[in-house]
Amino acid sequence: MEQQSKRIPALDLIKGMSVIGMIIIHTLLTFADVKSQSETVIGSFIVFLGRGTSIFLICMGITFMTSRHQSLSSSLKRGGLLLAAALFMNFLKFIFPVIFGFAPDNFIQRYGWHGPIEQQYLYLMLLGDILQLAGMSLLFIGFIRKYVTNKYGILAIGLSIALVSREVSxxxxxxxxxxxxxxxxxxxxxxxxxxxxxxxxxxxIIIGMFFGKWYQELDYNRPQLFKSMLYIGILFTLSGAPLVFIYGDYNYNGFYHMGPGGVLYFAGWTLIFLWIIYKISVNIRENKFVRLLKYCSKNLTSMYMTQWILISWGKGIFGFRENGITTVLALIVMYIALTFSVQILLDLLKKKSQKSKPVEALN
Structure with a gap:
């Protein structure tokens, strides 16, 4: 019962929504032509949703601090497993279609490569996405959780990483x-x-850890935690906005490789958004949609891998960035259904495997 009280239902809902959101975003970015992505209202809105990565990462940091698995070894082990899973996913995403001859030519040509084909495949195998980030981060943040006991010390580390990021790039x-x-x-x-x-x-992630530590110190008082998120979110947004909009070349430099001002700005808006979702979630009763989101949250990693593999394989059938918005919307519905179908199948296989183990032991 004590463990249940530590959980933050709003974070489960947000992580669940992120699973459905990433299927929508990745389907559009893979199959929609440039016009559909940038010149339609729906396409532009979905591309905008793709800027919500910080939401997932801050949630990851909070739950990392309140997880049952608090040992350093568990963090290092999970980090290694995620890195291995990321390479396996890239193999299935990129190399598998090449081996079996259903990778579209224009996808390879998009990168403008002129070197040996083996070098191009290596590039694809080593492509770094959110799984690699999570895996690498777990190799570091386990040490922070173990050895940094002051929440402001944790926050200082997180802000310091943002501060030097452009210098070490x-x-x-x-x-x-x-x-x-x-x-x-x-x-x-x-x-x-x-x-x-x-x-x-x-x-x-480390900013999320700061709030996770604070949550523990508040004796798991959720209203107080999210009120603090709102205030600090406003402070971060006001601090980051002038840096991004006046000194953008250094502090923003594009979404994927932003500087310190960009981190403050996006973290600020993320914290404000989390407060809004929390205020909405306290009035939501358990229903089928909520249970669906919790299911997605529980299976986030496997559903992330599944949807990316299925979408990548689909390039051989539907082409790479060649479709209009109507076709893409139909593909989004199809890929949501496919991802859930594969996850349910994996659950059934897992359950069947677990049931057979006692029988095998008796034999």
Missing amino acids: GINLNYPVINYVLDLLFSNDFPAYVYFPVFPWMSF
């Missing part, structure tokens, strides 16, 4: 394996393109 030692790790940390684009480098994106 592009560090390159020109040794292949080491350089890939540096890619994931600092994004030097060699040998891989990393959408979410640890610097600065881990800042959002």
Whole structure:
């Protein structure tokens, strides 16, 4: 009962919504032509939704601090597993279609490569997305949770990572394996393109850890926690906005490789959004849709991998960025249904496997 009281239902709903949201966003970005993405109201709105990565990361930081698994070893183990899962997902996303001959030509041509085909495949295998960020971050934040006991110390680390992120961006030692790790940390684009480098994106996770620690100190008082989020969110937004809009070249530099001002600005709006969702969620009763979102939250990692693999395979059938908005909307519905179908099938296989274990032990 004590463990249940620590859970924040609003975060489960947000993570659940993020699962459905990412299917919508990834389907549009993969299949919609440029006009549909930028010149239609629906396309522009979905692209805007894609800027909500910080919401998921701050939620990850909060739940990391209140998780039952508090040991450093569990954090390191999960980080390693996520990195392995990320490579496996990239293999199924990119290399599997090439092996079996259903990868569209214009997807490979999009990158304008002229080097050996093996180098192009390596680039795709090592592509860095949110799973790589989560895995790399877990290798660090476990140490923070174990050794930094003051919540303001945790916040200082998170803000410091944002502060130096533009300065360390592009560090390159020109040794292949080491350089890939540096890619994931600092994004030097060699040998891989990393959408979410640890610097600065881990800042959002650590900001979430700050609130998770505060939540513990408040004796799991949810209203007080979200009120604090609102106030700090307003402070962050007001601090980050002038940096982004006046000194944008350094502090924003594009969504994926933002500087310190961008982190403050996006973190601020995220905290305000979390407060809004919390205020809405306290008046929501348990219903089928809420249960659906909780199901998505519980299976977030596997559904993330599933939808990306299915969408990537679909490029061989529906083309890469060749479809109008009407077709894309139909594909969104189809991919939501497919992702849930595969997840339910995985659940059934898992349940069947667990039931068979006692029988095997008796034999």
